[in-house]
Amino acid sequence: MRDNRPMSLPWRPTRFLRGSAALHAAALVGVALGPELWPWALGAVAANQAAILAGGLLPRSRLLGPNWTRLPARAAARGEVALSLDDGPDPQVTPRVLALLAERGARATFFCIGERAARHPALVRAIAGAGHAVENHSLRHRHDFALLGPRRYVEEIGAAQDTLAALAGVAPRFFRAPAGLRNPFLDLALTRLGLQLVSWTRRGYDTRNADAGDVLGRLTRALAPGDILLLHDGHAVRGAHGAPVVLEVLPRLLDALAAARLRPVTLRAALD
Numbered sequence: 001m002r003d004n005r006p007m008s009l010p011w012r013p014t015r016f017l018r019g020s021a022a023l024h025a026a027a028l029v030g031v032a033l034g035p036e037l038w039p040w041a042l043g044a045v046a047a048n049q050a051a052i053l054a055g056g057l058l059p060r061s062r063l064l065g066p067n068w069t070r071l072p073a074r075a076a077a078r079g080e081v082a083l084s085l086d087d088g089p090d091p092q093v094t095p096r097v098l099a100l101l102a103e104r105g106a107r108a109t110f111f112c113i114g115e116r117a118a119r120h121p122a123l124v125r126a127i128a129g130a131g132h133a134v135e136n137h138s139l140r141h142r143h144d145f146a147l148l149g150p151r152r153y154v155e156e157i158g159a160a161q162d163t164l165a166a167l168a169g170v171a172p173r174f175f176r177a178p179a180g181l182r183n184p185f186l187d188l189a190l191t192r193l194g195l196q197l198v199s200w201t202r203r204g205y206d207t208r209n210a211d212a213g214d215v216l217g218r219l220t221r222a223l224a225p226g227d228i229l230l231l232h233d234g235h236a237v238r239g240a241h242g243a244p245v246v247l248e249v250l251p252r253l254l255d256a257l258a259a260a261r262l263r264p265v266t267l268r269a270a271l272d
Contacts, residue, residue, distance in 0.1 A: 011191040016055070016063045017184055024048070052184060056146055059180025059199045065187025068174075068198040068228065068267075075270035076226025081257060083108040083264045084200065085246075086137055086176065087207075087234025089116055089123035093244050094233045098130055100247070104254045106264045111137035111176045114160030116234065117167055124167040133266035134168035136160050136175045136195060146181035153189035161193060174198045174267050198267060203230035204249060210239045212248040219249070220256045228267075229253070 013021075024045060055063030071082055083101075085108055088094045094110075101108055110127050112134055117124045128134050138145060139160040148156065157175060165171035175195040177186065182197075190197055204215035219229050231253075236244035257264055 011188050013184075013187075014063060014065060016051075056181060056183045059177070064182065064184050065190070065197060068196060070201055070228060071226040071267075071270040073226070075265070076224075079225050079262055080265045080270055081223075081225065081262045082228045082267050082270060083231070083253075084111060084176070084198070084228060084267070085109070085231050085233045086111045087116075087141065087232050088112055089120045089127065090234045090236070091120055091123065093236055093246065094120075094123050095126070096247055097233045097250060098126060098132075100250050100254070101132070102130060104251075104258075106254055106257075107132055107266050107269065108264060109133040109135055109174070109267045110233070111135045111174075112160075112164055113137050113141045113234065114139035114163040117160075118163050121167050124164065125169075128168040128170070131266075133174075133268050134164050134170075134172060135198075135267065136164060136172040138175075138178055139163070141178045143178075145178045146183050148183075148185070150185040150188050153185055154192060157189060157195070158193055161195070173271070198228065200230040201227040206245050206249060207232050207235045207237055210237050210245055212239055212245050212252070215245060215249045216252050216256070219253055223256065223260055223262070225262060227262075 051063070055061045060069045061067065070076065071080060083106065085097060088110055089112055110132055112124060112127075114136075124134055136157060137160070139156050142148075142156065145156070161172055173196060175190055176198050180199050187197070202219060202221070204219045206215045209215050219231075231246050231249065233246060236246045239245045239248055254264070
């Protein structure tokens with residue numbers, strides 16, 4: 001097994017988080033020196049906490065740490081885009097997605113859930129064997145993911161990292177948070193594990209929107225080089241004919257990319 005995991009670096013909080021820490025310290029000092037200042041201190045801290053919460057609820061936010069919402073400039077200059085698929089692997093959907101991608105010679109990035117990958121190891125190997133990238137989407141896709149602390153983040157993401165590395169033959173380099181939600185501790189955990197957070201440029205909401213035309217429109221509106229597009233091979237909603245909507249959207253999306261002379265690549269290829 002080749003381990004391409006980047007070397008972990010010392011954690012460097014964002015300016016926003018450093019400023020938040022300074023504000024909290026100043027509020028405590030202010031209250032200690034002048035108790036009459038507590039309403040102002042409380043208001044400032046409450047406003048800051050609201051901003052931190054917003055940073056965790058907005059998947060594309062960079063307030064809490066580095067976050068890819070587009071490919072690097074060099075990849076965009078080459079006319080590259082990234083197709084990403086979340087929540088798999090799914091034995092009913094993922095093989096058909098792989099077949100559609102193979103027909104067009106397209107590459108994609110699959111953000112896999114560790115426990116699902118362990119249940120379907122052959123699918124993970126098929127994804128990697130076809131030249132696609134297998135990346136980390138947590139171990140369990142927990143609904144309370146945004147409420148975890150630093151130790152639980154390292155345990156949850158690290159366990160998925162080990163599982164996916166063993167199955168794909170190469171360690172993931174990227175992480176996507178379940179539903180894109182997180183808190184300030186996630187960046188600390190990702191730094192320790194040597195992973196880069198990735199969200200998206202736009203998504204089709206194909207886990208709850210069964211209208212393939214609407215899903216496609218959301219993904220192709222203002223389509224441009226460097227875009228990161230999000231679909232799902234797991235938890236995919238089914239359309240009017242009973243088939244997962246991703247299977248109807250994907251061929252039309254690949255046609256749109258070809259017409260725009262955009263080349264779908266993996267996140268790894270865009271980075272390298």
